[in-house]
Amino acid sequence: MALFQQLRVSPAQVSLAAVLKCGQSFRWSIFPLPTPETKPEAGQGSLDTPLADALKGVPTHEYRLCLKDRVVCLQQSSDTLFYRSAFPDPQPSPAQRAEKEVETLAWIRDYFQMDVDLEDLYAQWALQDKVFAKFQDRFKGIRILRQDPWENLVSFICSSNNNISRITKMVHNLCKQFSPPLLSLPDPSDPSQTNTYHPFPPPSLLATPDVTGTLRTLGFGYRADYIQRTAKMLFDTHTAAPLSSGLREPSEVWLSGLRLQDTSKAREELLKFVGVGRKVADCILLMSLDKKEVVPVDTHVYQIAVKHYGLKGSSGGKVTMTPKLYDEVNARLQSLWGDYAGWAHSVLFTADLKIFSTYGLESSSPVKVQSTSKKAKKAKAITAVMGEPMSPLTPLPSPTQTPVKRKLEVVETVLETTELTTLAERIKRRKRGGKP
DNA sequence: CGGACACCATGG
């Protein structure tokens, strides 16, 4: 394969460890790197080299994602994001490879939305939300990924009544089953092993009737039917010409086109698919359709909203999340956090939900329960969140609709091409005297 | 339109 390229990035801007396994994307493969039972002892020669700098924060994991035409591999240290790509067999020439790494860099910047200054956002949220202010330090670098809409749609159809670990297995199995292998790579955790990577299957490959049965054998349960029907609906409705062998099918392109529509219109389109209710639709709007202000409301978010943000908790052991209630929670949080409300939501809810369980604080701001008064009982066991066709989403008087200025924080410097070997390996060599 | 329930598999 090749060399790692480097991108200067603060972990406060992006934390791969937090972002890639917090329930946004379920397709990243994560490998612990062999630990260099080596701590850079002081006085061990010059520590002012670029290499020494990198050693300060040695990557502990490698993250890999299979795209349509390549596998992207990432590692992160205390100040650098390392990246490289692997390609299927007609290996590109060195010249071509250089070009392709530029493409990969472009992909990374887009996927991680590097142009959005996360630290700025944190500062703004902390200003308006005391709860956020108190815990922001524990969730540095959590940002919303800009995912592929089709993959995002299918993945979240799988998410109903489900948990992250199972969703992850399901999505991996789906790729393995329906998409031909792109290439294989040695396992970073154990180089004697090799892993095969499959791209996410396009709509056409999931649209045939037999798919339902296959998915059921893979443990998709009732979601098997939703996925097949959704794939067929999308394919039938938006595929005019026979697949132009391109990297993306027409229906996928159409779906991505929802990025240009306004939130209500895009949501309306998403809700037409079976298996997609309000919650799932909102997740897709936020995570792949550029609707940064959308706050998906699940049972957990609702409970937290009741406990810490002054929403009325109608429950008597169980609560049905009615469309109206969903909108109230949604509107309240949106008005509290502003334009990037969906991002703030992900910081507080998709990372570590446990901190809230022990956080018994009064509501952060003088939030008053909205007009609609229901029966107020004590919140205990909430169960479901319902969906409903789009709603005007009338934001309440927003405190400070802070427009975030996009400041390029990321300095993309391809300092030195790092070797293919892991940093851990380099450390060992360095300790031995610098020879391979 | 609010409410009840089935749906499927896995883990506590």
Added chain:
DNA sequence: CATGGTGTCC
């Protein structure tokens, strides 16, 4: 027996 819901039937 509950789980980061949705579809369907009262």
